[in-house]
Amino acid sequence: MRKKVGNCLAMTFALGLVACGSFPTTHPNPAKNNPATYKIDLKDCAQSYPETPDGVYLKRRISCMELKGWK
Template sequence: MKFFCSLICVASLAGCAQFPNTHPNPAKNNTAAYRADMKDCADAYTETPSGGYLKQRVSCMELKGWE
């Protein structure tokens, strides 16, 4: 049981590490722009029990130019 809990924790941390957080455009690479784009993506892809929305949000942020 502890193994599975540890595995879930590691997987969730690895998933967060892959989320885009930098923008190549220096004018847009700031916290305010990031939060605005993240809000747009979160509004477009609402949470679902399956968790598939996370991959869609990552794709949305990549389409907006975040790396």
């Protein structure tokens, strides 16, 4: 049982690193490609997809940002 928990935590940590590595940071529209708009969109996605212990929220936040046009 203890080994399963350790493996699960390791997998969650690895998923988090991969997800954070591909987080969108630029917008093709020059009018929206600024820190203020980025923070607003990121905050909206964070509110839409709150943190969960399994780490799935990271992938959903990335998808949310991509839907808003961030790459």
